[in-house]
Amino acid sequence: xxxxxxxxxxxxxxxxxxxxxxxxxxxxxxxxxxxxxxxxxxxxxxxxxxxxxxxxxxxxxxxxxxxxxxxxxxxxxxxxxxxxxxxxxxxxxxxxxxxxxxxxxxxxxxxxxxxxxxxxxxxxxxxxxxxxxxxxxxxxxxxxxxxxxxxxxxxxxxxxxxxxxxxxxxxxxxxxxxxxxxxxxxxxxxxxxxxxxxxxxxxxxxxxxxxxxxxxxxx
Amino acid sequence: xxxxxxxxxxxxxxxxxxxxxxxxxxxxxxxxxxxxxxxxxxxxxxxxxxxxxxxxxxxxxxxxxxxxxxxxxxxxxxxxxxxxxxxxxxxxxxxxxxxxxxxxxxxxxxxxxxxxxxxxxx
Numbered sequence: 277x278x279x280x281x282x283x284x285x286x287x288x289x290x291x292x293x294x295x296x297x298x299x300x301x302x303x304x305x306x307x308x309x310x311x312x313x314x315x316x317x318x319x320x321x322x323x324x325x326x327x328x329x330x331x332x333x334x335x336x337x338x339x340x341x342x343x344x345x346x347x348x349x350x351x352x353x354x355x356x357x358x359x360x361x362x363x364x365x366x367x368x369x370x371x372x373x374x375x376x377x378x379x380x381x382x383x384x385x386x387x388x389x390x391x392x393x394x395x396x397x398x399x400x401x402x403x404x405x406x407x408x409x410x411x412x413x414x415x416x417x418x419x420x421x422x423x424x425x426x427x428x429x430x431x432x433x434x435x436x437x438x439x440x441x442x443x444x445x446x447x448x449x450x451x452x453x454x455x456x457x458x459x460x461x462x463x464x465x466x467x468x469x470x471x472x473x474x475x476x477x478x479x480x481x482x483x484x485x486x487x488x489x490x491x492x493x494x495x
Numbered sequence: 496x497x498x499x500x501x502x503x504x505x506x507x508x509x510x511x512x513x514x515x516x517x518x519x520x521x522x523x524x525x526x527x528x529x530x531x532x533x534x535x536x537x538x539x540x541x542x543x544x545x546x547x548x549x550x551x552x553x554x555x556x557x558x559x560x561x562x563x564x565x566x567x568x569x570x571x572x573x574x575x576x577x578x579x580x581x582x583x584x585x586x587x588x589x590x591x592x593x594x595x596x597x598x599x600x601x602x603x604x605x606x607x608x609x610x611x612x613x614x615x616x617x
Binding site for chain 1: 524525526528531532533535536538539540566567568571572574575593597599600601602603606607
């Protein structure tokens with residue numbers, strides 16, 4: 277009984293660590309708080325994965341967490357179109373643009389530079405997992421200084437642990453492979469989770485709430 | 496061990512659930528999103544702009560019906576679709592609505608409107 281209780285407490289601790297509510301190392305927010313960005317311009321993400329879909333799958337899903345955090349997010353497709361019309365189609369080139377120039381055209385306070393390092397489905401013996409991993413940097417477009425950095429990952433396997441028994445696992449693996457290949461883009465829903473994890477405020481490590489959130493200034 | 500494992504799982508599940516509810520209480524969303532983000536992905540994938548505009552117009556009615564808040568970028572996205580469909584008057588209207596709802600977009604909307612040769616009205 278005591279052993280079971282210990283396991284429960286241990287389990288709870290692990291869960292708390294991963295839930296994002298736990299206290300982590302202290303992060304220096306002084307530059308971020310001083311800059312008080314109201315609006316964020318999102319550059320098309322750099323893609324380090326072999327899947328060409330990663331950039332726009334991610335770009336189309338970063339607005340939600342940032343807007344819900346209280347920021348005005350510059351319209352991502354329109355912004356990408358403006359870059360295109362100026363001959364800038366590659367995220368690599370866009371990420372090199374001078375911050376002050378971006379501020380001049382878009383009038384945004386901060387720029388978000390996202391890199392997708394992992395995007396796709398890995399086929400393994402017992403399970404196939406679709407994994408999306410990304411990191412991000414928030415930059416003050418007035419000064420060019422970095423206000424915040426973070427990273428997050430999500431996997432299709434997270435809610436499928438402990439399906440019970442080897443046969444059960446094999447069935448799930450087969451099913452996942454059918455679904456993954458039937459869909460055009462298995463990474464898309466996972467990228468949405470990665471984006472939410474990356475850009476939803478949480479204490480000591482997350483982005484801060486923006487001016488349009490009722491929680492602005494509380495963190 | 497094999498007897499206590501299911502109980503452990505149940506316990507862990509309950510703990511996770513209660514932590515999510517109590518520890519990180521989920522606030523109500525600021526905006527009514529409807530299909531904005533999926534429609535943006537459709538745009539990037541080169542799908543029919545006519546259909547995207549119809550979907551966003553339909554969802555805008557849903558948002559209005561529920562008296563919800565239109566997300567940032569929604570009207571701008573409609574404006575982009577109208578401009579590429581050659582419906583310039585509607586484009587101007589949408590960019591101006593974006594600007595009215597979100598003054599943070601003013602500089603960019605004015606830039607787009609002046610590029611379109613319409614000038615910033617209102």
